[in-house]
Amino acid sequence: MLSTREEIKSALEAYCSEIAANNRRGLETLIPIIANWVPKEGSEFDDVPEDEVPRFRLESLCHLVGHWGIIGRLSDPTELLTRWDELAPLVELDGVIRLRAPGQDSEMNIDGRTYPLEVLADQEYRELKFNEYVTVVEAALRERVLEEARDTVAFPEELRxxxxxxxxxxxxxxxxxxxxxxxxxxxxxxxGREGVEDVAARVQGPDTEMRRWGVTIRGCFTQAPWPDQGPGEWVIAGGWGIGTGHDAQTCCAVFCRRPDEEEFAWRYVISCEYDQVVFNTIPDLFEYYKDFEQGAFDQRVEDYADEGSLFPPERF
Structure with missing residues (x-):
């Protein structure tokens, strides 16, 4: 059964709040190390001029959070924390990807270096790209899913x-x-993260391997953790590899039904080599996904809490 807009909104807010809080907690450990870094005598950085030290600190922060678009907005790494409500959504530290405006690739020039200036897209541009995305996905679905599902398959309403x-x-x-x-x-x-051909290549029928992953949509279900969610208990029409993960991890949206159900519906799957979890709704997904692999994140914070990890010489 589809979730209501209110249920999805509430689940999204809880998801964003928990992820932002966990990311901030980790950065509160790491950012002071970055902000207080100075080149040590005899190190690979001992020839860095004093006036370039602030840039090195900001570059370390941008590597850590994976976004260079904030480097021109900060004078010190600690500003990411003091301006958290403003910057966390731009840097996607709340778990949400936000489309960037086009034509903002090389606007900031700092200390003779050019950096991207990331600006969030306006609603008109978002709608344009979303409609393009939906058109590509739906066309591929209607071409590739089981014939009995082609009249009813459509882009998932909860994602809309x-x-x-x-x-x-x-x-x-x-x-x-x-x-x-x-x-x-x-x-x-x-x-906006992939071209049209790449998006279309992710959409497949139940038994065609998805490009890059070497796994089928049906394969997302093959080792589900509960016996009644195994592949024999589903009629799988097809779907698409909606996301990406590490190692043998896959993230899929699957158009399927149980044998005793009359209508196909979208389910969402996070799977890896040893385990799969199936969600009936986006709120169900958020409840699981908001602290996904949190233990690995906490360990990584501990591992990175030193200057050697945050300022590796080969990076600069």
Whole structure:
């Protein structure tokens, strides 16, 4: 059963609040180390001029959070914390991907270096890109899902509601740099991050391998943790690899039904080599996803809480 707009809005707010709080807690440990860094004599940085130290600090922060668009907005790394409500959504530290405005790629020039200036897209541009995205997904679905589902398959209504609530994708908990290192996943890559052909290639029938992953939509269900959610208990029409994760992790939206159900419906799956979890609604997904792999994130904060990890010489 579809969730109401109010249920999705409430679940989204709880999801964003918890992720932002956890990310802030981690950054409250790491940012003071970055902000107080000075080159040590005899280190690889001992020839860094004093007037360039602030830039090195800001670059370290931008590497950590995975967004260079804030470097021209800050004079000191601690401003990310003191201006949290303003900057956390821009840097996607609340678990929500937000579409950027076009034509803002190289606007900031600091100390002779050019950095991107990230500006959030306006509603007109968001709607343009969303409609393009939906058109591509729906066309591919109607071409590739089981024939019995082609008359009813459509873009998931709950994702449409998320878009109306200001969501262009979901990146989940954790810092962007770490998500590619075995800590977290992007459940919904969303708008503007891939070309049309790449989006279409993610959409498949039940038994065609999705490009890059080498796994089928049906394969997302093959090791579900509960016996009644195994592949034999579902009629799977198809779906698409909606997101991305690390190692053998996949994130899928699956159009399916149980044998005793008359209508197909969207379910959402986070799966890895050893485990799969299936969600009937977006609020169900948020309840699980908001602290997904939080233990790995906490360990990464502990591992990075030193200057050597935050200022590796090969990065600068």
């Amino acid at each position: 509601i998320l878009f109306e609530l200001g969501v262009d994708g979901l990146c989940g908990p954790g810092l962007i740099e770490w998500q590619g290192q075995g800590c977290g996943c992007h459940f919904w890559i969303g708008l």
